[in-house]
Amino acid sequence: MRNLKLIIRREYLARVRNKTFIIMTFLSPLILVGMFMLVGYLSMLNSSEQQIIGLYDETGIFSSDFKDGRQVQYLDFSSLSFEEALVKVREQEYYGLIYIPEKENGDVGQVQFFGLEPPGLGTVQSVEKTISDRLTKRELMKRGIDISEMEAAEVKVDVEIQNFSGQRTSKMSNYIKMIFGGIAGYLLMMFIIIYGNMVMRSVIEEKTNRIIEIIVSSVKPIHLMLGKVLGTSLAGLTQFSIWVILGAVLLWITSFTLGIDVLSTQKEQMEMMEQMAQSDLSLFLADVYNLPLLSLFVFFVIYFLGGYFLYSSIYAAIGAAVDSETDTQQFMFPVILPLMLGIYVGFFAVIENPHGTISTVFSMIPLTSPIVMLMRIPFGVPWYELLISLSLLLITNLGVIWLASKIYRVGILMYGKKATYKELFKWLKY
Amino acid sequence: MDNLLVAENIYKSFGNYTALNNVSINVPRASIFGLLGPNGAGKTTLLRIINQITMPDRGTIYLDNKPLQPNDIQYIGYLPEERGLYKSMRVGEQALYLAQLKGLSKAEAKQRLEYWFEKLEISGWWNKKIQELSKGMAQKVQFVITVLHKPKLLIFDEPFSGFDPVNARLIKREILQLKEEGATILFSTHRMESVEELCDYMALIHKSNKLLDGRVSDIKKEYKSNTFEVGMEAKNEPALLAELQQKFIVGNATFKSIHTDLKLRIQLQENESANHLLEFLINRAQINHFVEVIPSVNDIFIQTVTRDA
Numbered sequence: 001m002r003n004l005k006l007i008i009r010r011e012y013l014a015r016v017r018n019k020t021f022i023i024m025t026f027l028s029p030l031i032l033v034g035m036f037m038l039v040g041y042l043s044m045l046n047s048s049e050q051q052i053i054g055l056y057d058e059t060g061i062f063s064s065d066f067k068d069g070r071q072v073q074y075l076d077f078s079s080l081s082f083e084e085a086l087v088k089v090r091e092q093e094y095y096g097l098i099y100i101p102e103k104e105n106g107d108v109g110q111v112q113f114f115g116l117e118p119p120g121l122g123t124v125q126s127v128e129k130t131i132s133d134r135l136t137k138r139e140l141m142k143r144g145i146d147i148s149e150m151e152a153a154e155v156k157v158d159v160e161i162q163n164f165s166g167q168r169t170s171k172m173s174n175y176i177k178m179i180f181g182g183i184a185g186y187l188l189m190m191f192i193i194i195y196g197n198m199v200m201r202s203v204i205e206e207k208t209n210r211i212i213e214i215i216v217s218s219v220k221p222i223h224l225m226l227g228k229v230l231g232t233s234l235a236g237l238t239q240f241s242i243w244v245i246l247g248a249v250l251l252w253i254t255s256f257t258l259g260i261d262v263l264s265t266q267k268e269q270m271e272m273m274e275q276m277a278q279s280d281l282s283l284f285l286a287d288v289y290n291l292p293l294l295s296l297f298v299f300f301v302i303y304f305l306g307g308y309f310l311y312s313s314i315y316a317a318i319g320a321a322v323d324s325e326t327d328t329q330q331f332m333f334p335v336i337l338p339l340m341l342g343i344y345v346g347f348f349a350v351i352e353n354p355h356g357t358i359s360t361v362f363s364m365i366p367l368t369s370p371i372v373m374l375m376r377i378p379f380g381v382p383w384y385e386l387l388i389s390l391s392l393l394l395i396t397n398l399g400v401i402w403l404a405s406k407i408y409r410v411g412i413l414m415y416g417k418k419a420t421y422k423e424l425f426k427w428l429k430y
Numbered sequence: 431m432d433n434l435l436v437a438e439n440i441y442k443s444f445g446n447y448t449a450l451n452n453v454s455i456n457v458p459r460a461s462i463f464g465l466l467g468p469n470g471a472g473k474t475t476l477l478r479i480i481n482q483i484t485m486p487d488r489g490t491i492y493l494d495n496k497p498l499q500p501n502d503i504q505y506i507g508y509l510p511e512e513r514g515l516y517k518s519m520r521v522g523e524q525a526l527y528l529a530q531l532k533g534l535s536k537a538e539a540k541q542r543l544e545y546w547f548e549k550l551e552i553s554g555w556w557n558k559k560i561q562e563l564s565k566g567m568a569q570k571v572q573f574v575i576t577v578l579h580k581p582k583l584l585i586f587d588e589p590f591s592g593f594d595p596v597n598a599r600l601i602k603r604e605i606l607q608l609k610e611e612g613a614t615i616l617f618s619t620h621r622m623e624s625v626e627e628l629c630d631y632m633a634l635i636h637k638s639n640k641l642l643d644g645r646v647s648d649i650k651k652e653y654k655s656n657t658f659e660v661g662m663e664a665k666n667e668p669a670l671l672a673e674l675q676q677k678f679i680v681g682n683a684t685f686k687s688i689h690t691d692l693k694l695r696i697q698l699q700e701n702e703s704a705n706h707l708l709e710f711l712i713n714r715a716q717i718n719h720f721v722e723v724i725p726s727v728n729d730i731f732i733q734t735v736t737r738d739a
Contacts, residue, residue, distance in 0.1 A: 006530055014519070210514030214575070217481045217508040218531040220500075413483070415512060426445050 003219045004227050011231025015198065016238060025239050029246040051095040051123070056085045058102040061138070065130050066098075072123070086114060095119070098127060108135060174379075178351050181375035184300050185346045188370055189339050192308055195236045196315035196335075199228055200328065203319030203412070212412045221409040226401075229312045233305070296377050299386070306393045307370030310400055311335065317404035320411030321419040342371030354379035364389050366396035403428060433495075434459040434614040435480065435583055440489035442475055449475040450486070451638040457583075457616055457631070462609055464629035464646075465618040466731060471635045473618040474511060477587050480616075481508045493583065504533040507581035511588040511618075513572050515560045522556035525575055532579040539578065546574040550600075566594050573601060577608065584608060586617035590624055602628065622728040632727070634734055641734050646727070653725045653733070657697040658707060659683045661719030667692050670714055677710070689718050 015021055051072045057063055058078070066074040075094070077085035082099070089097040096115030103109045111131060113119055137147055203225075206212045215224060318331045345368065349358040354376050363373040363381075369389045373381065410427040411419065419427075435457040442450040450472045457463045467473050478484045480491055482503065491498040493505065516524055522543065529539035547553045550570050560568055577584065586605075590598045605615055605628065619625060625632055625646070633643035642649060660683075664670045674680050674696065683695035692715075698707060704722065711717055725733070 003531055006527065010527055014516070018518075206516075209517055210510075210512045211516055213478075213483070213510035213512055214508070214515075214528065214572070215531065216483050217506070217510070218503055218528070413478070429445070 004223050004230075007219065007224055007227025008231040008234070011202070011228050012234045012238075014202070015232055015235035021235070021239070025242050026246070029243055052092075053095050053123075054085060054089040054097040055100075056080075056082055056097060057100045059100060059106075059108055062100060062131060062134055065134050072126075089114070090116075095123075100131070177354075177378035178375075180296065181350070181378045182347065184296065184374040184377075185343065185371040188300070188304055188307060188374060189343055191236060191240075191304065192311045192339060192370075193336070195232055195308060196312045198235075199232050199312045200315040200319035201325065202228055202232070203316050203408070204322065204325055204328075207320070207323065207412055207415070216412065221412060222405040225313065225316050225405055225408050229309060229316060232312065233308055236308075296374075299377055300374060302390065303370035303374055303393075306390070306397060310366065310370075310393070310397050311339075313397075313401045313404040317407040317411065317424075320408040321414075321424055323416060323418070327418055338367035339371070342368035346372050346375040350375045350379075360385065364392060366393045369393055432459045433457060434493065435616065436492040436495075437476065437480065438490050438492065440476065440479060440491075441487045442472075442479060442484065443487060448638050450479075452489075453635065453638075453640045454489075455633045455640070455643060457614060459614055460609060460612050461630040462605065462615045462617070462628050464625040464632040465616065465635065466620065466622070466625060466632055466727070467618070467635035468620055468735065472638045473635055474587055476635070477508070477510075477585055477616075477618060480585060481506060504579060505582045507576040507579065507584045509572060509576040509584075509586045509589060511591065515568060515571065517561040518559055520556070521558050521560065521563070521571055524560065525571065525578070528575045529578050534579050542578050542580075543574065546578065550574065566597050569593055569597050570600075573604070577604075580613075582614060584613050584615045586615070588619055589617055590619065590621060622726065622731055625727045634731060636735050642730075649730060650724055650727075653730050654723065655697060655725075656700060656702070657695060657723040658704060659685055659719065659721045659723055660694050660696055660707075660711065660717065661685070661687050661689060661691050662711065662715035662717045663689060663691045664715035673714075678707070685719065685721075687719055691718060693719075695723070 050070075053072060053074055054077050055063065055066055055074050056077050060078065063076050063078070068074060077088060077097070080088070086097060093116075096113055096119055099112040099114065101109035101111075108131070111127075113124070113127065140147060140150070206215070314335055318328055318335070321331070322328050342362065345358060345362045349356060349362070350372060353359060359372065359376060362368045363376050363385070369392070373386070373389050407424055407427050417423075433456045435455075437453065437455045440450050440453045442448075453472070453476060455463070455465070455476075465473050465476065475484065479486050480498075482498065482500065493502050519527075525543050526536060526539050529543065530536060534542070544553070547556065550573075552567065552570055555563065555567065555571070560571075563571070576586075584605075589601055589605075593601060602624075605617075609615055629646055631644065632646050632649065634641045671680070671692070671694075674694070678699075679697040681695040681697075683693045685693060687693070696707060698704075704720075708717075708720070
């Protein structure tokens with residue numbers, strides 16, 4: 001036990017003192033925040049850009065329907081000749097010209113849009129809707145239907161969603177659960193890959209440095225392997241905590257410097273929600289608080305550790321089987337595959353049907369269960385399913401760590417040999 | 431005899447390959463024991479078994495007449511053939527870590543390290559990283575780490591193969607001093623001259639089998655063939671040669687001499703002694719050179735290995 005502690009301490013310090021670790025720990029939140037700010041800035045630029053569209057309306061019935069908005073401004077050129085209007089739009093580099101011809105019998109002909117580039121889908125849809133609305137109204141009037149009567153007769157239906165115990169939820173509920181579960185699952189996968197690789201590189205380093213034999217003459221190989229996995233996981237948790245703290249601080253600083261902007265957008269959101277009706281907003285907030293946040297956090301940590309130990313002991317065995325990182329390729333694919341599968345199952349099957357057969361099965365299989373189960377937890381998972389899933393994960397962990405330590409024990413003392421799967425299998429029997 | 435280490439009927443196989451086949455050795459206390467054999471003979475496997483890095487399939491290792499226990503690693507110092515250190519760790523920190531893994535307390539490890547660093551004149555290197563050191567310097571650090579916990583049994587696997595000549599001499603000196611202080615040293619090598627120079631006892635392993643073992647001087651006695659190198663001047667050399675060839679097995683010998691005389695290698699019968707030959711020669715020639723041919727370890731090694739093949 002004393003040696004295990006010494007090893008964990010050394011491995012932890014070796015990870016944490018590493019220059020790339022320090023740089024990545026402090027740089028990635030900055031990069032992330034920078035990226036968000038850039039995206040925000042660009043979309044602000046995009047939305048502040050106003051499109052000017054010329055309108056050439058031969059019928060003269062649409063000019064009042066094309067209303068200027070935040071992003072678009074309409075200029076009526078109907079008083080000019082069509083050729084003059086076209087030249088003007090081109091010379092002024094306007095976004096385009098809408099041409100509404102009138103047939104001899106007074107009907108509207110084929111509407112056309114002239115522009116340097118094809119217009120955006122949104123623009124086309126809004127133009128089509130504006131014209132179609134006006135024409136529909138005109139057609140209704142022609143047939144003697146009173147429009148105000150019709151509008152008054154319109155009935156709005158709003159389905160209220162409740163579960164069997166009578167608890168009301170908003171329509172956003174599933175969306176929120178999806179986001180929480182998705183983030184947790186994705187984070188877990190990234191952590192497993194990044195820190196599993198770290199364990200593997202550290203094993204390879206000990207092999208290429210030739211220090212391994214000096215160490216295993218003092219400690220048992222399995223202690224070294226466990227110490228490495230544990231020490232590295234502590235380094236991972238350290239990095240994670242720093243990110244959480246840094247993220248909070250940076251968010252505070254950005255919202256402080258961009259204070260007005262944040263407030264205004266919040267105001268807009270509030271207005272939007274108020275439009276969605278007062279009850280929806282409170283339901284939305286209730287949804288977030290109704291999420292099993294505490295159990296999500298607890299199971300996140302449990303599955304985090306379970307999945308991480310499972311994969312990082314496989315990574316350690318791979319590291320022991322090779323002489324350099326370039327030789328790891330042939331073993332990496334089978335490791336990444338179940339992780340990717342977990343993510344895909346999570347994003348397709350779980351979102352479609354969180355308690356369907358596929359979701360349930362994959363949240364039991366230990367190689368995918370940490371990711372898939374985490375995505376399911378916000379939707380509520382029966383305790384016996386959690387119990388089965390966790391027991392399977394624990395048993396598999398014990399088995400895999402045992403097998404990995406056998407490969408590890410033999411592999412670390414093999415130099416200059418590129419191991420094949422067949423050889424790995426043989427090592428299990430030594 | 432008082433043996434510190436006994437390996438009894440050790441078997442070890444890896445899959446279909448037998449690495450050690452019923453190998454036994456006895457290492458007497460406070461002696462230097464050389465484990466000889468060509469590359470791939472099984473030396474390193476035996477040393478790893480003694481260090482409990484690998485487990486034998488069958489057989490027992492006794493340390494101090496008791497079966498080897500996991501805790502016994504603190505009595506053993508091991509310098510493996512493939513050796514290195516963490517490149518990005520500082521020398522002092524690394525030495526402390528490895529010493530603590532051997533069971534020393536931090537304070538004690540530090541005190542002993544300071545003593546050794548001073549002795550080997552490397553005190554200034556405490557805060558350097560290994561990657562800043564030359565290979566020779568790193569080797570000194572490795573040696574210090576091996577002996578730091580004052581082990582009863584020191585095991586060196588091919589100790590001289592990686593060392594430069596200056597450090598090799600230093601290590602030899604330290605090995606001899608450690609023996610003086612009561613440590614028992616077991617080392618493996620395929621370089622025979624180091625055995626000749628250092629070892630009291632030896633064992634020869636070839637193709638997973640032990641071919642011979644014992645005190646070096648005893649083995650040499652056993653392998654000597656009652657042969658003598660003789661240099662002499664005679665009036666009638668051809669006649670003398672003919673007469674000798676009739677009585678003994680005679681060959682040519684090459685050795686340095688200030689005389690330009692007859693140089694022969696003469697093998698006697700088993701029941702004949704050196705006096706017998708001298709008696710015969712003394713009346714017939716002027717003897718300038720008379721030496722018994724003692725086989726070198728190298729000769730014994732080659733003779734045994736080829737005989738076995």
